[in-house]
Amino acid sequence: MLTELLRNYRDRVEDQLQSRLSERSGLEPRLQDAMRYSLLNGGKRMRPALVYLATRFCRGSLEQADTAACAIEAIHSYSLVHDDLPAMDDDELRRGKPTCHIAFDEATAILAGDALLTWAFELLSQPDSTITAQIQLQMVQALARAAGDLGMVDGQAFDLNSVGKQLTLVQLKAMHSAKTGALINVALELGALSAEATEAETEALRQYGTALGLAFQIKDDLLDIEGDTATLGKPQGSDQARNKPTYPALVGVEQCRAWLIELQQEAVTVLEPFGSRSQALVALAQYVIDRDH
Amino acid sequence: MLTELLRNYRDRVEDQLQSRLSERSGLEPRLQDAMRYSLLNGGKRMRPALVYLATRFCRGSLEQADTAACAIEAIHSYSLVHDDLPAMDDDELRRGKPTCHIAFDEATAILAGDALLTWAFELLSQPDSTITAQIQLQMVQALARAAGDLGMVDGQAFDLNSVGKQLTLVQLKAMHSAKTGALINVALELGALSAEATEAETEALRQYGTALGLAFQIKDDLLDIEGDTATLGKPQGSDQARNKPTYPALVGVEQCRAWLIELQQEAVTVLEPFGSRSQALVALAQYVIDRDH
Numbered sequence: 001m002l003t004e005l006l007r008n009y010r011d012r013v014e015d016q017l018q019s020r021l022s023e024r025s026g027l028e029p030r031l032q033d034a035m036r037y038s039l040l041n042g043g044k045r046m047r048p049a050l051v052y053l054a055t056r057f058c059r060g061s062l063e064q065a066d067t068a069a070c071a072i073e074a075i076h077s078y079s080l081v082h083d084d085l086p087a088m089d090d091d092e093l094r095r096g097k098p099t100c101h102i103a104f105d106e107a108t109a110i111l112a113g114d115a116l117l118t119w120a121f122e123l124l125s126q127p128d129s130t131i132t133a134q135i136q137l138q139m140v141q142a143l144a145r146a147a148g149d150l151g152m153v154d155g156q157a158f159d160l161n162s163v164g165k166q167l168t169l170v171q172l173k174a175m176h177s178a179k180t181g182a183l184i185n186v187a188l189e190l191g192a193l194s195a196e197a198t199e200a201e202t203e204a205l206r207q208y209g210t211a212l213g214l215a216f217q218i219k220d221d222l223l224d225i226e227g228d229t230a231t232l233g234k235p236q237g238s239d240q241a242r243n244k245p246t247y248p249a250l251v252g253v254e255q256c257r258a259w260l261i262e263l264q265q266e267a268v269t270v271l272e273p274f275g276s277r278s279q280a281l282v283a284l285a286q287y288v289i290d291r292d293h
Numbered sequence: 294m295l296t297e298l299l300r301n302y303r304d305r306v307e308d309q310l311q312s313r314l315s316e317r318s319g320l321e322p323r324l325q326d327a328m329r330y331s332l333l334n335g336g337k338r339m340r341p342a343l344v345y346l347a348t349r350f351c352r353g354s355l356e357q358a359d360t361a362a363c364a365i366e367a368i369h370s371y372s373l374v375h376d377d378l379p380a381m382d383d384d385e386l387r388r389g390k391p392t393c394h395i396a397f398d399e400a401t402a403i404l405a406g407d408a409l410l411t412w413a414f415e416l417l418s419q420p421d422s423t424i425t426a427q428i429q430l431q432m433v434q435a436l437a438r439a440a441g442d443l444g445m446v447d448g449q450a451f452d453l454n455s456v457g458k459q460l461t462l463v464q465l466k467a468m469h470s471a472k473t474g475a476l477i478n479v480a481l482e483l484g485a486l487s488a489e490a491t492e493a494e495t496e497a498l499r500q501y502g503t504a505l506g507l508a509f510q511i512k513d514d515l516l517d518i519e520g521d522t523a524t525l526g527k528p529q530g531s532d533q534a535r536n537k538p539t540y541p542a543l544v545g546v547e548q549c550r551a552w553l554i555e556l557q558q559e560a561v562t563v564l565e566p567f568g569s570r571s572q573a574l575v576a577l578a579q580y581v582i583d584r585d586h
Contacts, residue, residue, distance in 0.1 A: 024442065024443065026442050026443055026447035026450075026451075026471070027447050027448065027450075027451040027467055027468060027471060028447055028450040028451040028454060030450065030454060031442055031446065031447060031450040031451075032442065035442060078407075082403055082404075082407060085403065087398075087399035087400045087403060088400050088403065105380075106380035107380045107381050107450075107453050108450065108453075110375055110378065110380060110381065110403065111375075111446050111449060111450045111453075113407075114371075114375060114406075114407075114410065114441075114446050115441050115442035115446045115447075117407065117410055117411065118410065118437050118440050118441030118442070118446065119437070119441055119442065121414040121433055121436075121437045122434065122437035122438055122441060124433070125430050125431075125433035125434035125437060126434060132426075133425075133426040133427045133429075133430045134426045136426075136430055137418050137426045137429055137430050137433075138418075140414055140417070140418035140430075140433050141415065141418040141419060143414075144411050144412070144414045144415035144418060145415055147411050148407075148408050148411030148412055148415060149317065149319050149324055149325065149328060149408035149411070149412065150317065150319055153324065153404050153407050153408045153411065154319035154320050154321055154324060154408075155320065156404060157319075157320075157321040157323065157324040157400075157401065157404045158319075158320040158321040160400050160401075160404075161321060161323065174320055175320060178319070178320060
């Protein structure tokens with residue numbers, strides 16, 4: 001049932017992205033191609049799904065959340081394009097396909113990333129009859145804070161500079177909270193905003209998102225050790241090979257598995273007061289720790 | 294008198310940028326340092342000045358325009374950091390100082406650019422008691438459209454792919470209109486928005502900006518031929534050396550000089566109906582074609 005819901009949300013945001021991108025045309029078709037290539041590459045669309053799930057949890061409509069779903073995927077997509085660059089993680093493969101700078105070239109990849117990042121804010125600020133200007137503005141603010149030098153970019157910078165260094169657990173958690181947690185949390189926040197959520201709903205989603213984000217990262221680290229290259233779409237063991245700090249390296253694989261279960265329970269507990277509305281989010285927390293890629 | 298005004302506006306936006314940046318802190322001080330280095334590097338602050346000039350032209354207050362002035366400089370600054378990267382223009386010198394990726398490293402420069410770009414939208418969406426949410430949202434929209442794949446990034450992509458190619462005058466104008474013109478125009482538009490300008494004021498500023506932007510670029514091309522390295526802060530003749538398409542290469546130096554005078558007259562003519570209010574903008578149009586760097 002969750003699988004079908006996630007597939008529906010994935011298809012929905014893909015349709016939205018396709019049609020919104022197809023309306024665009026600039027001087028340089030190669031730039032548009034690179035944006036399209038990076039955005040429509042068969043990703044899981046986890047962050048848009050979080051937007052939709054949060055909207056539905058808060059009794060909002062999917063229509064109100066479409067723009068936010070597209071915007072957050074544009075941000076996620078830009079971050080992957082820039083992270084893969086030679087000066088950054090230097091990855092040639094992403095989801096089993098050549099990364100943007102390999103399929104195109106490095107300059108085009110830098111610019112496509114810049115364009116996707118900028119597009120996210122263009123989307124969120126477009127005239128929208130389904131939500132108020134005040135809420136749209138709050139969405140822009142939330143996304144900018146989560147994505148920029150107080151959030152994702154900060155985490156990425158810290159990550160790059162900690163390769164080969166021994167981090168404490170506190171530092172590693174802070175890094176991931178910025179690098180991946182901020183975007184997961186803001187996905188839920190955007191969904192809540194689009195539905196004009198109550199304080200209680202927003203706060204529950206915040207706590208849920210923090211647990212979910214940490215679980216997501218721990219699971220990623222475990223998959224890097226345990227998964228295989230074909231399923232992951234990237235070379236297995238690539239974090240280890242680069243001597244990147246990971247949770248399993250710091251606390252051990254067994255401790256990580258126990259931690260995942262704790263986090264899943266925490267995520268479920270904060271949603272309990274909301275009864276059956278939280279069903280899909282509860283199932284998602286289970287899915288995040290069970291997935292094999 | 295214009296020189297003093299521009300100095301005041303420059304000092305004003307520098308103070309604003311300094312204080313707004315100093316409030317920030319993330320996990321990675323190196324990222325903050327790179328942002329500060331790139332943003333506070335002694336630029337002319339032409340785009341913030343345009344915001345302030347447009348605001349004053351429309352009888353707005355400078356306070357209402359401060360945030361927009363900072364945001365547009367953040368965008369300009371990010372674009373320079375990314376343009377200078379090895380995969381792009383590969384410049385080691387900017388205003389006589391090492392470029393960001395030389396002073397820091399390439400990964401940090403990519404991230405600092407991303408962070409500055411994102412910060413611009415964070416700034417524009419911050420709670421602001423001096424302007425309405427509706428106008429703030431319009432500012433976000435205008436800046437995103439001017440900066441992204443329909444504007445500056447598109448122009449930069451087209452520019453990179455036209456090195457060594459023979460462009461027509463129409464193509465060259467379209468490229469510069471996207472690459473530098475869009476940001477100049479949106480600076481004036483942000484100033485107009487902050488002052489809740491009339492349609493007539495906004496339209497006059499749009500026409501003025503288009504003439505000014507083209508004049509700015511033609512003058513830049515001329516300076517690349519005629520200026521010297523010390524005054525320009527970059528190697529003289531660098532466009533020629535890279536076989537970049539330029540206006541002088543296409544229509545000749547003499548024709549460019551005549552064109553500059555025509556554009557300056559055009560810029561002045563559209564402002565005439567507004568009388569003495571347009572004095573500073575008129576003087577600026579003269580300054581743009583007279584400058585030696």
